[in-house]
Each structure stands twice: as structure tokens, then as C-alpha cells.
Amino acid sequence: MEINKITEQILRCAYNVHSALGPGLLESAYEECLFYELIQSGFLVQKQKALPLVYKDVKLDAGYRIDLLVENKVVVEIKSVEALSDVHIAQVLTYLKLSGCKIGLLLNFNVASLKHGIKRLAN
Numbered sequence: 001m002e003i004n005k006i007t008e009q010i011l012r013c014a015y016n017v018h019s020a021l022g023p024g025l026l027e028s029a030y031e032e033c034l035f036y037e038l039i040q041s042g043f044l045v046q047k048q049k050a051l052p053l054v055y056k057d058v059k060l061d062a063g064y065r066i067d068l069l070v071e072n073k074v075v076v077e078i079k080s081v082e083a084l085s086d087v088h089i090a091q092v093l094t095y096l097k098l099s100g101c102k103i104g105l106l107l108n109f110n111v112a113s114l115k116h117g118i119k120r121l122a123n
Helices: 003-021 027-040 086-099
Strands: 045-055 058-070 074-079 103-108 118-122
Touching: 003 027, 003 074, 003 103, 003 118, 027 045, 027 058, 027 074, 045 086, 058 086, 074 086, 086 103, 086 118
Parallel strands: 074 103
Antiparallel strands: 045 058, 058 074, 103 118
């Protein structure tokens, strides 16, 4: 499936979750619900995927985890914060670099309308 179609479907699922739950919950609640929606939509999804850091040919377990990795192509980072900041964007860009993925979605569910909580990032 084309990456734009995948991201479109991910966003559709995210809108469904946000419409049902609204803002104000913990990130883990949105993550579980979005994971469920994506699985129900037929996607291959990995939750809390460990992401090792390779430094000078040494693989280090630095504790990085991708919230959701969809179809081994799209990194989805879920937030429930007052506002997205540069550090959140940097986090997703780092995950893209370390994973080799090209596209990431940064989703902040703590907004009145989810359209104000979406950032699509590219490596």
C-alpha cells in the first residue's frame, strides 16, 4: 500500500478515536485505542517497538520506543499535551532516522479538534 494511503487511513482511525474519547485522557489510552482501530482496519501494527541506538557499530539499548509502527513504514508518536513543542518534533525525527522510516505522524489528542494536533514529518 502506498505511504500516503497508509497515513490517510491512520488519520481516519485517529479521528475515530478522538471523536469517541475527546481530549483529556492519558497518552496510553489513546495509544491502545488507536492500536485497536488500526488492527481492525487490517494493518500490521507494532506497539511500543524497541528502537536500538547504533553508535560506532555498537548496538545500545537506550530505551527508545516507537509508540506505533504501522506497516513497518510509518512511525506514529502519540501525545496528550497542552501544545506540541520542538522537542516532540525532534523526537519523531530522531525515531525516523534510527528506524529508517521516511514518514512519521505526531498526534496530539489533547486538543478540541484533532486537525490542530497533527504533524506529518518526513526524514
